[in-house]
Amino acid sequence: MPETARRTAPLSATRYGNRPTMKDVAARAGVGLKTVSRVVNGEPGVTPETERRVQEAIDALGFRRNDSARVLRKGRTASIGLVLEDLADPFYGPLSRAVEEVARAHGALLINGSSAEDPDREQELALALCARRVDGLVIIPAGDDHRYLEPEIKAGVATVFVDRPAGRIDADVVLSDNYGGARDGVAHLIAHGHRRIGFIGDMPRIHTAAERLRGYRAAMEDAGIPVEDSWMSLGVTDPQRVRRAAEEMLSGPAPVTAVFAGNNRVTVTVVRVLAEQSRRVALVGFDDFELADLLQPGVTVVAQDAAALGRTAADRLFRQLDGTLLTPERIELPTRLITRGSGELPPAD
């Protein structure tokens, strides 16, 4: 490079391709740096004439404020993080959409990631979000020990747990009434005459799964029905194994006459299995799903309101940020039994 070229002032060197900065805008408009800042942020104290010149320079250069620098200076990022289990799970769609809507109403952006039900990945993600200095975190926990968040919370990161409680830490939690919902669902089957009722659910280390199992047991106990081990299948969610589990409890000398499915994925698989059976078997599922009403028979479910979970959580998050909210609370939202036919079938012994 020739000496003369090196001497040329290279505007402000940039690494974002070649982005103009406020300094460049200021130079072009023939004003001071701070004046540009004022125009960009709509602060008062700028003559219309000056503002016009600055605006012109901005348009000409295609300037866009660098929010990274702004964040560094101001300390608030106007973004919140959402850690969930799987973006593609239909249950989390409405939930994250609700969180996004609340965020948007507060002028914040949403950064999200999936933990894939892996505690390490959850932690990695949550901490990465903290490193970016999100203002707050909405977490659907995969793990059961969240002490790693203590320094963050102490440092002012608002935090709300949804769908499952936080572990070993005192924080806001928004849950569905998994226990009550499951108990109602199973009681519903019992009320329709069933006594041998199967339960297929996820690993009991997942809080929701454990609570639903507890609800199942409670309903059975309330009715004075001793539960046999062969009626319960825990920790299976992949279709293959759910199928096998269902087929097992439907065979043998005293097969179940009804099944309670622990979540939407299980329900769907069980529906497939039941469709192949000659005998009519009753079914109640936890979680509603699209088209449940169109199947033959319609599927009776215990529905939780995913959007309400997300909305409530995000609301609390921003109230934490406002300072309106101080003591962590545990909120439990009710579930709703939706009868559509499959849960009202009588036992076919």
Next chain:
Amino acid sequence: MPETARRTAPLSATRYGNRPTMKDVAARAGVGLKTVSRVVNGEPGVTPETERRVQEAIDALGFRRNDSARVLRKGRTASIGLVLEDLADPFYGPLSRAVEEVARAHGALLINGSSAEDPDREQELALALCARRVDGLVIIPAGDDHRYLEPEIKAGVATVFVDRPAGRIDADVVLSDNYGGARDGVAHLIAHGHRRIGFIGDMPRIHTAAERLRGYRAAMEDAGIPVEDSWMSLGVTDPQRVRRAAEEMLSGPAPVTAVFAGNNRVTVTVVRVLAEQSRRVALVGFDDFELADLLQPGVTVVAQDAAALGRTAADRLFRQLDGTLLTPERIELPTRLITRGSGELPPAD
């Protein structure tokens, strides 16, 4: 506050609650600032002993690197933006999950927002993401003029459009073969003897909707069937109006004997309407959906691979960032006809 207290050096003043900085860590460990940086980033040239001391200080203070400052310095944010239409739409779940997975493989986070099919909101979102200096953008366009992104692209923001093409701008685009898919679907109905075939789709200003309509017309023309206006309903997606549209084309002296539904939401509503009809009406839908196989009859669909769309788009994005990819391209992914029964019903005149 007593004078003595005021004189105490207040660590480094912070606004993130009270977060320790590298400077604080350095002071506590009795080393230089840059040494801490080296340890934090795993750079070589630090004695094990020094490293241990630094690590100790980090743990003791609960230090977490401030990525905002890092970004400012380095120029890359290791995050990409995703602008889609609606997080809760089941079609976009797998798509965004695929994008997230690719991003994760490249060590990047995903920031996303929903445009709600509003061009202004799309622009607002995209530009907000640019202001945060995301490295790249994956956009499912709502609008049809993307010239507003020109300065950004010129400045080095990698950009890929998915599902629908970019407007008035030269950029990477990843699409499904909407035209071909729709044509095949309608041809399938024709092959099963139908001639009066209805079409219910979204507003033709949406590219995918227009292409699918074009495919419908092409198939009809190929078969030498003149299309009557009353067979087509464009621009309706909300259940109410889809229902009315479907009921209309199913009544009258020469009702349609088959319906082609332009997207998953329409399909679902049409399924409901058809379930109420005494006459058997054939149906092919664009987009696959869960449980389509469990309905009576199973719903024949033209399936697009949402995950592949997302994966392809994200791949290209990162190849743009690598510099491996230079000229914008338009990629069209094939669709697949899945026959399940509803599309193979014969016409019931």
Next chain:
DNA sequence: CGTGCATATGACAACGTTGTCCAGGCTCTA
């Protein structure tokens, strides 16, 4: 004509990190 006040503008430091460069201490070899 000087004083006071309001308003418009700009200079400068700071935010927390990383890249560059230099200093000091060590080992190795001639």
Next chain:
DNA sequence: TAGAGCCTGGACAACGTTGTCATATGCACG
């Protein structure tokens, strides 16, 4: 034992923005 070369560690500037403060200008008033 002196010189060369390597390794560790630290000082300093820069990234692009905003808050603070100082200055300049204009105007009204005594």
